[in-house]
Amino acid sequence: METTFVSVLQQHSVISAGCFILLFYVARTIYSVYFGPLAKFPGSKLAAATLWYEFYYDVILMGCYTFKIQEWHKEYGPIIRISPYELHIDEPEYYEELYSHHKPRDKYPFYVNQFELPGSTFGTVSHRLHRRRRAALNPFFSKQQINRLQPMLTHMISKLCSRIDEFEESGQPMGMRPVYMCLTTDIVTLYALNQSWGYLDSEDFAPLWVETIKAVTVAGAVIKQFPWVLPLMRILPRGVVRVMDPGMIMLLEWQEKIQANTQAVIDGRYKTTQEGTELGLDKTIFHALLESDLPPEDKLHSRLWQEGQVVVGAGADTTANALTVTHFHILDNPDVQKRLRDELVAALPDKSASVELRVVEQLPYLNAVIQEGFRLSYGVSTRLQRIHPKESMRFQDYEIPAGTPVGMTSVLMHTNPTIFPDPHVFRPERWLEKRPEGAPPLDRYLVNFSKGSRQCVGINLAKAEMYLTLATVFRRYEGQKLFETTRRDVDLKHDLFLPSAELDSKGVRVVFS
């Protein structure tokens, strides 16, 4: 009798606690949606109430929240609330204010958590700490430093050409995304780790590597919502992880490879490779960071490998995507292809000679083609939030409370028809036309690398790769045709952090003849 009484009492307590927690959440949500500091901002009330909205669009529908945000802007105006905590702005003139060079801009933990690399410059939330870490990275990527990479870049591009020659001979279509991914990976690993991963030598263009990067970005949408997933995967036996998510195994193995490289540098048993030495490279990014003015805590293995992973991850897929999308649009627009070829033939009379960066970076039409390629390949397609930790920010009549994450998205900037008329048309000429009196230069609105203190550190390297690769490939190979490839294979359909076309696309394929 007494036991029954106790168990009924226990049941009641559990139910009461459950009801209390439920009531607490309901009350908190009502307060946040209707009375909290972000209540005055327009937008969907459901999105203001719960992160599950974003989960549905980004995880279930695979990277579609960006398009929902775009739709909401049409309905609610240039500033909207898109989650219980976050605002989004669609007003091109505000970009340089939000992504300021000088004002304090923290990152949003919800965003950086998706890669779980808090030791990296990219993953550093605090603007103060970021400036210190970024200052140590900058010299490694300065224009002067990148100019010195010409022999290495020429060497890699001639390897690329040997692979294209094979396909030219066989007449088989070549999948450009994997091949460009091999090129950019071999370049960034040789430069940053002094140890090229040699993917251009792989018979089938290392499909596992392409899959790894894709798996990492797809997993990111889930990890943002459930940040405990990655630490959990690390402690589970590999066999279990493999069954649950094979992409995760690739990520863990990639991290281990970089961790081993870092440890070898710290232990002083790192051997520079013959390939690197012959091409004038004798240091890894870890040597550069260890020799920098960073304090000892920033020179620990636990931080340095994270920096290495970001540089390799950020340097490879973004540039490969920009190369692929630009290559497609050149071939899809015969007039563009002809004008580019004429310029290249005039500037580079010998089609087999290696291309000099200082020559091709001066070519106006090649520059315009690359700008237009950057515009339609977007860079990172997801929104990038910035936070002023201490002071409120002003947008039109709104005062944004200090500490609020506010994002803007390159996709919305680059397809804004007022700035870029006929935004989905690939028209390099727009970059060469005279701007109306008093209008700012057009590249003010080109944000594939983002802007301000936290913009991409690899811009000079990425641009050098674009100039040299496109100039070489379009000067050397006269007979190029798209193979069963249409706009459907490049147009943005899913925002998987990086832009993705339809998921069943076979990618951009080209026949060289």
Ligand code: HEM
């Ligand atoms: C076309 C090629 C590229 C594009 C479109 C691109 C785009 C971007 C963007 C948009 C960001 C800012 C991300 C954010 O705010 O969270 C970024 C950051 C970064 N990128 Fe790139 N990137 C490219 C190539 C490269 C290359 C070649 C490297 C290095 C080898 C690189 C290394 C980095 C690093 C280390 C960061 C973090 C910088 C920081 O937080 O201070 N990127 N990139």
